[in-house]
């Protein structure tokens with residue numbers, strides 16, 4: 001063995017960095033191995049729900065805040081507005097750098113350009129070196145090597161395609177349109193000086209059309225100018241099959257914690273990372289927060305199943321549901337349900 005740590009974390013995304021911060025803050029010897037050269041950048045819309053505030057993210061790390069968003073369905077538009085902001089956007093690069101600094105300030109070791117190529121019951125192989133562990137945290141995203149090591153399949157994988165447009169759009173917009181996107185959704189997510197425009201979901205209903213075809217045609221119909229835009233794509237694993245397996249934990253997208261409805265997974269990654277750390281520190285720790293995240297995820301996925309079973313009449317359901325947003329109390333419920 002070349003070295004040994006109490007905890008080895010694979011992946012320096014939000015899940016891995018929050019786990020590292022929490023562990024190092026309690027004096028646990030922890031190392032994070034990240035295969036990328038840089039910490040932070042990731043194919044992502046960068047939308048953050050209000051609950052993210054429980055992680056004390058400083059306001060200057062976020063790009064914009066929204067107390068109102070526009071939801072479109074089959075030619076109609078509805079405004080979801082609340083008195084206070086309920087959605088934020090952040091640049092994943094800056095957001096990741098902030099979490100990285102917080103983890104290292106607490107005493108975590110974080111190494112970039114360090115790909116884990118093999119996992120055994122008591123050590124991992126990173127760049128040809130054997131590094132021992134007492135606990136292993138797989139925070140290595142949708143193509144997790146930790147998950148493969150545990151022998152867990154991935155059967156629910158959302159497809160996405162998005163464009164980073166170098167111009168700022170005024171409003172945060174979501175599009176539900178069964179004829180175009182099946183049970184998937186499209187988004188316009190404004191940041192500082194740029195906008196992320198894309199679509200995703202379990203697009204089995206796309207009837208053979210490529211995501212690029214669907215997305216480009218939809219952008220043309222919306223009058224969205226893609227000149228100078230960067231195209232990106234990455235899958236989202238939302239196939240949750242457990243998070244705690246003896247001395248191995250799966251957090252964030254590796255564990256399938258993202259929502260199968262909205263594709264949001266940053267907050268769930270941070271909560272699961274924190275809870276894995278707390279369970280390592282105190283094996284009796286009761287992870288009620290994991291259950292809270294899973295409850296919301298399951299209710300999202302129940303809705304996706306209903307949507308998939310009712311595609312021909314989905315437009316009517318969307319309209320009825322959104323028509324009710326004229327009642328403020330229901331708008332609050334919708335916002336709590338979706339974000």
Ligand SMILES: Cc1cc2nc3c(=O)[nH]c(=O)nc-3n(C[C@H](O)[C@H](O)[C@H](O)COP(=O)(O)OP(=O)(O)OC[C@H]3O[C@@H](n4cnc5c(N)ncnc54)[C@H](O)[C@@H]3O)c2cc1C
Pocket residue numbers: 010011012013014015016033034035036042043044045046047048114115116117139140141142143144145160161162198200233234235236251252253254258263264265266267269
């Ligand atoms: C197009 C798109 C849009 C999205 N939009 C949103 C959004 O608006 N809001 C939201 O909340 N979520 C969104 N998500 C989901 C969100 O990006 C993820 O849920 C979130 O990043 C999960 O965090 P994580 O820490 O689990 O994994 P990741 O952020 O994926 O981090 C995993 C890390 O592990 C590293 N890694 C992988 N394998 C290895 C290895 N073998 N060795 C070492 N390191 C390794 C990777 O390089 C990576 O840095 C979106 C996803 C996509 C694809």
